Amino acid sequence: MTVIHPVPALSPIAEIWREFDRRFAETDAERLTMPWRSLDERGIAPRDLRCGYREGDTFVVERGGFYQSAGLWTNHSPAFHLGTEPVPGPDGRDHPRRPTKPEGIFYDRFDRDAGGRVSFEVLEIDRHLGLFHKWQNDPRVAHFWEEDKSEAELAEYLAIRIANPSVLPVVSSFDGDPTGYLEFYWGQEDRLGAYYDAHPWDRGWHGLIGERKHLGRKKTSAWIRSLNHYLFLDCPLTEKIVGEPRADNVKLLSYTEPMGYRKVREFDFPHKRAALMHCDRDVFFRKVRF
Template sequence: MTPDATILSQAALPSSNDPELFARWVDARFAEDRTSAHIDLPHEAAQAQPASRLPGYVDRSTGAGRIHRSGFLQSPEPWLKHPQARFQMAGLIPGPDGRDHPLRPANPKGLVYERFFADAGITVSFHAVEIERDLDIFHRWQNDPRVAYFWEEDRSKEELRGFLENRLSDPHNFSIIGSYDGQPVGYFEVYWAREDRLGAYYESGPWDRGWHGLIGEVSALGRARTSAWIRALTHYIFLDCPMTDLVVGEPRVDNAKLLRYADALAYSKIKEFDFPHKRSALMHCARDDFFSRVAL
C-alpha cells in the first residue's frame, strides 16, 4: 500500500447502490486517514454507478478506480442540500462605486449544508434564517456581552427584527443559522465580496465571497468545534458556487481567538486596514489551497 492512499476491499464497501450512502462511506474512509490523498477501489466498486458519479478515474487496463480527496470534497453530494445554483457567466449589472458584478440567483431556503466532522465529533449544519423561528435566539446571542463586543448589535428584539429583515432583503447577503447535532449555536452571513463594503479595499473578483460569524452558545465553543464550523462554512461557500475561487474575511485585528485558526485552515492575512468603525485584517482563502491543505 502506498503511504498516501487507502486500498479498500470489496467487503468494506456498502451494499447499497445509493450514491449518497456511497459518498458518505468514502467521506468516512478519508476521515479515518486524514493524510490520504486518494482512495483506490477494486474493479467491482469502480464500475458501480455511485462510484462513477464521484471525481476520479478508472484504470482501463485493470478496471480499478481512484477517488481523489480534493476532487471528492468539491462535489456537492452529499453535503450541499439544495441544487447548485445556476449562475450567469456573461453580462454584468451595476454595483457600488462602479464595481459591476454578475446577476446573482435567489438565496436557497431551508437546510443548505450538513456534514459530520469526525475530529470534533459533531454534525455541523446550516439553515437559511427564518425570522419568526430564529428571532428569539438571535436576540439572546446579540445581547451576550461576549458577542456584543465584536458585533455591537446589543439591541431590542424589534430592532433586531429590523436588522434581519434588512439582511434578508439584501441580494448580496445570505443569512444562516449554524447548528451542532441539530441544536442552533450561531449566526452567519455569507456575502458576495464585490458588492460588499469590503470590495473597495482590495481587487475584488466577481465570484469572491466572504463571511461573518458568531457562536452564541458558550457550550459550543472550543478549538475542535470552532475549527469544524469554519471548515464547514468555507466548504459550503466553495460548494455553492463552483466559480468561487476565493473566500475572504475582514475580522477585527484584535479577534485573536478567531485569527489563530487562520493558517491551519488555509486563510492568509493579506494586510490590515481601517473601516470607519474598526481596524480589520483582510483574510484570503484560495480554493486550491483549502482543498489541498485542509483535512475536512
C-alpha cells in the same frame, strides 16, 4: 405509543460517497481507488459520482476533488450562472446576477474531529429573532459586533439582509442545537469589495457563536471548516473566501490559519481596524482534513 420511522436507505451512489469519505478519514490518503467492475456491478455510471476518473481497470478518487464535488453535504444546487449579464453593483462595481438563495437546512456534515454534526439553516425572523437578540446582547458578542439592540431594531437589521440578494443570513447548529449566526456574502457587493481587488465570485462571511457551551477549539474549528466547505461547494467558480475581522480579535484569527487563511494586511474601516483575510480554494482542500 412510540412510532419508529425507518431510516431511508442510501442510494448506491450515496453509499459509495460515504465509503470514500470514511476511507479518506481513516487513511489520510490523498488518493483512493476502487475496481472499475465494482461500479458496473452496482449499475453506476462513473460520471454520476462526479468525483473521480478511470485509470485502466481502476476508478480513482483524489481527496481534493472528492470534497469539492461529492453530493453528501448539501442539497443546494451549485450557484453559478455563466454568461449572465452583469448588473450594476455598489460603487460602480458591476457583478453577475446572483442565484436564488437556498431554503431550510441546506448543509449538514458530521465533523469527526469535533464528534458532532454541523448544519446550516436559512434564518427566518419569525423563528430565530429571539435567539439572535439573545446572542447580540451577550457582552462577549456585542464587544465585536456592536449590535446589542432591541428585538425591533434587530428584526429590521435582518430584514435588510434577507432582502439583499448578495447576503444569506444563516443559523448554524451543532447536533441540531442552534449555536450561532452567520452571514454569507458575495465579496464584490460587500463593503469589503472596495478595499481589495475583488473578483466576481469571491465569497465572504461574518459570524458569531452565541451559545457559550459550544465554544472551544474543536467546535469552532468544525464551524469554520464547514462554512468554508459550503462556500466552495456552493459555487465552483469561487476561488477565494475573504474576511475582515477586527484586527484585535486574536482568538478568531488564531482559528483561521489552520483552515487555510492568510492575513493579507490590516486596514481601516470607518468603524474599526480590520484584518484582510484570504482563503484560496486550492490551499483549503490541500491543507484541511475532514
